[in-house]
Amino acid sequence: LRVLFFTRFANSFGLITLLTLLGTYVSELGAEGLVLGMFATGLTLAQGLAVVTLTWAGDRFDKRTVLLGGLGLSVAVYAAFPFVNSSLGFIAARMLQGIAATATGMIGLSLIGELAASDARGNTIGESNAWRFAAGIGGALSAGALYDIFGFSGVFAVLTSFSLAAFILV
Secondary structure (H helix, E strand, O other): OHHHHHHHHHHHHHHHHHHHOHHHHHHHHOOOHHHHHHHHHHHHHHHHHHHHHHHHHHHHOOHHHHHHHHHHHHHHHHHHHHHOOOHHHHHHHHHHHHHHHHHHHHHHHHHHHHHOOHHHHHHHHHHHHHHHHHHHHHHHHHHHHHHHHHHHHHHHHHHHHHHHHHHHHO
16 A cells, blocks of 8 residues: 555655646746646646546556556656647646546545555545645645756656656556
8 A cells, every 4th residue: 555655645746846836837938828827727627538538447447557557657747848848848748747647646546445444444545645745745845946956857857756666666
């Protein structure tokens, strides 16, 4: 279960870290109007479109395989983010991040629920949520410092490393 807790940590850390740096991307890419709205909406739109397909795949096939697909996509997306140099590229990367985050978060939690002892399921899910919340706090607090010291490349090296570690552990 600890490996699955870490996948939730890595997923949440990536989402919150990038959300924290969203304003920096807006400034650097000069987004405004509808494009500015798509910087945030692209992720949520992709999540909304992917949720039914991913839950179906998790029920129909092996959940571990679907989780690995989400983690693999996370690795690829975070590794590609430093090369984004346009608003359209950023929106596309955010949409892929949304699909990866949905697969990782939803299927990871589903596996935690399945693997938890029936008499401790609530506590186990609560512990996994604590890992997710810790990542949210850590990502928000560290995003600016990581960016100031290492720039976007360093931030995404950390996010790629977390996702890759989770992929390998799963």
